Amino acid sequence: MRSFSESYQAAGVNIEAGYEGVKLMGRHVARTVIPGVVSDLGGFGGLFAPDLTGMQEPVLVSGTDGVGTKQRIAQLMDRHDTVGIDCVAMCVNDIICCGAKPLFFLDYIAIGKNVPEKAAALVSGVAEGCVQAGCALIGGETAEHPGVMAPEDYDLAGFAVGIVDRPRVIDNRSTKPGDVILGLRSSGLHSNGYSLVRKVFDVEHCDLGRYVGPLGMTLGEALLTPTRIYVKPVLAAMAAAEIHGVSHITGGGFYENVPRCIPDGLCAKIEKAALRTPPIFRLLQEAGSIPERDMYNTFNMGVGMTLTVAAGQADRALEALRANGQDAFVIGEIVSGEEKVVLC
Structure with missing residues (x-):
């Protein structure tokens, strides 16, 4: 039996649209599956089992960011399938700076009105970014915000988690003149x-x-x-x-x-x-x-x-x-x- 609340829908939140969005997102998420992914899309948490073979002292590294006001350009052009790449890039490009290999990514979409096709287009970009980075998209959240955001508005953010062996962490201690x-x-x-x-x-x-x-x-x-x-x-x-x-x-x-x-x-x-x-x-x-x-x-x-x-x-x-x-x-x-x- 599907969850449905007529009262909630009257307040501006369409639960059925959320279900449809997750369904449409599934094929994009499937592109990002890599060894270590344990959970399927839709659970309360994303599970990942990292391969620690050969590591002396594994260190997890995390980074979070959004797309910023660039997403206004996407809204004006009604093209939503690329800003997800930006979202992933801003996170994984940060954690690579210390030598960490990205493992997985989670996204968060706050949207004025949940149009399933638009949400899926946003996630398609996130998935493409994850493929380029070699990490898995293991979860996320789409939150409908009627009355807080205009129906056509959205804000996309996310975070990445990576891993590096402590002896291989890159910092500035080795930098010297002539580099x-x-x-x-x-x-x-x-x-x-x-x-x-x-x-x-x-x-x-x-x-x-x-x-x-x-x-x-x-x-x-x-x-x-x-x-x-x-x-x-x-x-x-x-x-x-x-x-x-x-x-x-x-x-x-x-x-x-x-x-x-x-x-x-x-x-x-x-x-x-x-x-x-x-x-x-x-x-x-x-x-x-x-x-x-x-x-x-x-x-x-x-x-x-x-x-x-x-x-x-x-x-x-x-x-x-x-x-x-x-x-x-x-x-x-x-x-x-x-x-x-x-x-x-």
């Missing part, structure tokens, strides 16, 4: 700075379907391009070379994120000319008359992640990254200095 800094190409704006992006382009009133020649696509497509997931290529680089530090370049740009893997007394000297900045950043800067310093303090400028590699091993890391489909290049080096990061 090489590699930049891993981003797919565009990723999921950061969108409050500024939306203001500059006036997205509520502009034509997001307008083709923009320098971008090679419409403005909306450029703004909705999913965040790149770096897990597999970075794990390959970690296996091939001595990695001393990893920074995920998110909100706060270079000035906030690079210093997080630089010890006191050392400085990341980055050559701006070495970056391969996509046209969307130049278009944004010109349209909003944004000072260059603010651009580097808000956006990734074409580099979504940096790796600090032991001197003499940069080529090994680059080879591993490129063999796993990730374009990467040398953007600087570690030098002595009190300022954690210098862009020149």
Whole structure:
């Protein structure tokens, strides 16, 4: 017998829509099943049995994040199958910074009105992100919020759990002068700075379907391009070379994120000319008359992640990254200095 409450539905919550949404999500979740998944979708908790073979001291690593106001672009374009990739990316790209391999992911969707097809589209993106990251989607929650959110609105968030052997944890203690800094190409704006992006382009009133020649696509497509997931290529680089530090370049740009893997007394000297900045950043800067310093303090400028590699091993890391489909290049080096990061 199916659960049903006429009174609850009259208040704006459709339990049957929730059931239908879970049914539609099932085929997307099935794509993410990996060894270790114990439970099926629909239980009170997601179960996962990690393989600890060969680990001396397993350490769990967790990360949580959302898509932020980028999801407003998805709502305006009525395209909901990509922001889930962003949600996964923002979590798994964080936990890979200490060397952790993602194991599983859970999502949370708060939605004004639960339209099963829309909820399933959101989860399809989450599932795609999990496939790219090599982790399992083992659970989640869709919460209908009538009267709190507009019917067409939603907020997507989630969290990832990964694992790393304590002796292989990456921190900044091994970083030294002469280390090489590699930049891993981003797919565009990723999921950061969108409050500024939306203001500059006036997205509520502009034509997001307008083709923009320098971008090679419409403005909306450029703004909705999913965040790149770096897990597999970075794990390959970690296996091939001595990695001393990893920074995920998110909100706060270079000035906030690079210093997080630089010890006191050392400085990341980055050559701006070495970056391969996509046209969307130049278009944004010109349209909003944004000072260059603010651009580097808000956006990734074409580099979504940096790796600090032991001197003499940069080529090994680059080879591993490129063999796993990730374009990467040398953007600087570690030098002595009190300022954690210098862009020149």
